[in-house]
Amino acid sequence: MSNKPDIKNSVLEKIRSGEVSMRPRALFTLRIAATTALTLLTLLVSVFVLSFVVFSVHESGEQFLLGFGTRGLAVFTTLFPWIPLLVAAGLLIALEALLRSFSFGYRVPLLRIFLWIIVVAALGTFLFGLTSVQTYLLDRADHAQLPILGPLYERVHDSHVDQGVYRGTVTAFTSEGFTISHDDVDRDSDEGTWTIVPQQGFATSSLAIGEHVYIAGRLVHGVVYAYGIKQLSSQY
Amino acid sequence: MPEEPQVPADEVLAESVQKNDHDAFATLMDRYQPKLLRYGRRFLAQKEPIDDAVQDIFLKMYQNIKSYDPARPFAPWIYRIAHNTFANELRRKSRKPLITLDLDTLSAHTAYEIDPAGEEEQRQMQELINRGLDALPPHYREVVVLHYLEGLGYQEISDVLHVPTGTVGIRLYRARQALKKYVEQT
Numbered sequence: 001m002s003n004k005p006d007i008k009n010s011v012l013e014k015i016r017s018g019e020v021s022m023r024p025r026a027l028f029t030l031r032i033a034a035t036t037a038l039t040l041l042t043l044l045v046s047v048f049v050l051s052f053v054v055f056s057v058h059e060s061g062e063q064f065l066l067g068f069g070t071r072g073l074a075v076f077t078t079l080f081p082w083i084p085l086l087v088a089a090g091l092l093i094a095l096e097a098l099l100r101s102f103s104f105g106y107r108v109p110l111l112r113i114f115l116w117i118i119v120v121a122a123l124g125t126f127l128f129g130l131t132s133v134q135t136y137l138l139d140r141a142d143h144a145q146l147p148i149l150g151p152l153y154e155r156v157h158d159s160h161v162d163q164g165v166y167r168g169t170v171t172a173f174t175s176e177g178f179t180i181s182h183d184d185v186d187r188d189s190d191e192g193t194w195t196i197v198p199q200q201g202f203a204t205s206s207l208a209i210g211e212h213v214y215i216a217g218r219l220v221h222g223v224v225y226a227y228g229i230k231q232l233s234s235q236y
Numbered sequence: 237m238p239e240e241p242q243v244p245a246d247e248v249l250a251e252s253v254q255k256n257d258h259d260a261f262a263t264l265m266d267r268y269q270p271k272l273l274r275y276g277r278r279f280l281a282q283k284e285p286i287d288d289a290v291q292d293i294f295l296k297m298y299q300n301i302k303s304y305d306p307a308r309p310f311a312p313w314i315y316r317i318a319h320n321t322f323a324n325e326l327r328r329k330s331r332k333p334l335i336t337l338d339l340d341t342l343s344a345h346t347a348y349e350i351d352p353a354g355e356e357e358q359r360q361m362q363e364l365i366n367r368g369l370d371a372l373p374p375h376y377r378e379v380v381v382l383h384y385l386e387g388l389g390y391q392e393i394s395d396v397l398h399v400p401t402g403t404v405g406i407r408l409y410r411a412r413q414a415l416k417k418y419v420e421q422t
C-alpha cells in the first residue's frame with residue numbers, strides 16, 4: 001500500500017494549512033430547517049393550487065358540462081384548468097423528491113410515499129375547501145383588488161363565448177326562450193346580451209328573471225341554441 | 237494479566253474529530269482508506285488509481301463531520317459520501333445518468349436478508365465476484381461490493397444509497413442471478 005501515506009498526509013496538510021476547514025454545525029442545522037420549511041411550503045402551495053382547481057371547476061359551473069353529453073365533455077376538457085393542475089402535480093413530485101432527502105422518505109418505496117402524498121394533499125384540499133379563503137380571493141379578484149393571482153381568479157366567472165359557454169342573468173322571456181346578460185365590470189369580450197333558445201324538453205318556466213344560469217350552446221346569427229342549461233345557485 | 241488496549245470505535249473517533257482531534261481523524265483515515273480504495277475500484281470497475289477520489293472523500297468527511305450524529309453508525313455515513321463521490325465520477329466518465337428511473341425503488345419488496353452464508357457459499361460467492369463483478373451494471377455492482385466485500389447489512393446499504401431496504405435485497409438477488417448466469421456463459 002505505497003500510496004497510503006500520500007493520501008493521509010496530503011489531506012492532513014490541507015487541513016493544517018487552513019485550505020480545508022470544518023463547516024459549523026449551525027450550517028447543517030440551518031440546512032435541515034430550510035429543507036423542512038421548503039417541504040412544508042411545497043405541500044401548502046400544492047394544496048392551495050389543488051384547492052383552486054376544485055373551486056374553479058365548481059364555482060365557474062364547468063362541472064355542469066359533464067352532464068351536457070359528449071359536446072359538453074369536449075368543452076369541459078378545453079376549459080378545465082389544466083395548467084394549475086399540472087403545477088400542482090409538479091409540486092407534488094417536487095415534494096416527493098424533498099421527502100426523499102429525509103431517512104423516513106428514502107426508506108419507503110416511491111409508490112407508497114407518493115400514495116401518502118396524494119392522500120395528504122387530497123385531505124388538505126378538502127379541509128382547505130371548508131374555509132372561505134378561495135371565495136374571499138375570488139371576491140377580491142371580481143373587485144379588481146387581487147394583485148398577481150387576479151387574472152387567474154377573474155377567469156372563474158368569465159363566460160367563454162368562443163367555446164360556446166355563456167354565464168349570465170335572465171333578463172327577459174321571449175316566445176322562443178329567454179335572454180341573458182353578463183357584465184362582470186371588467187369590460188372584456190365575455191360581456192354581452194344573448195337570446196337563448198333552450199334544448200327540447202327544457203322547461204323555461206323553471207327559470208325566473210334575475211336568476212343566474214350556465215348555458216352551453218351554439219351561436220347562430222346572434223341566437224344561442226342551447227344543448228345544456230343549468231341554474232347557478234351561487235353569486236357570480 | 238495486562239489488559240489489552242481498547243480500540244476506540246469509529247463513532248468515538250468521529251466525535252473526537254468533531255472536537256478538532258487530528259490524530260483521531262488520521263486513525264479514521266487509516267481504517268477507511270483500504271476499504272474506500274477497494275469499494276471505489278470495484279464500483280468504478282477501473283484499474284487506474286483512484287487516490288484523488290478517495291482524498292476527496294476524506295476532505296468532504298472532514299468538512300462535513302459536524303453533520304454526523306455520533307449516536308448513529310459511522311460506516312454508512314462515510315460510505316454515503318463515498319457513494320456520491322464515486323457516482324459523480326462514474327457519471328462524469330459515462331456522460332449519462334448512473335440510473336434514470338429505478339423500477340426497483342417504486343414498489344415494496346420483502347427485505348429478507350440472505351442467510352449469512354456458510355464458508356462454502358461465501359467461497360462460491362467470492363469466486364463469482366472475482367470472475368464476473370465487472371460485467372454487472374454499476375447499481376448491481378455497488379450493492380455486491382458493499383454487502384459481500386465491505387460487509388454492510390441491508391439497513392446500512394439502504395442508508396448509503398438512499399433506497400428502501402427491499403430494493404437493496406432485490407438488487408442483491410438480481411446481481412447474484414446475473415453473476416451466476418455470466419459465469420456459466422463464460
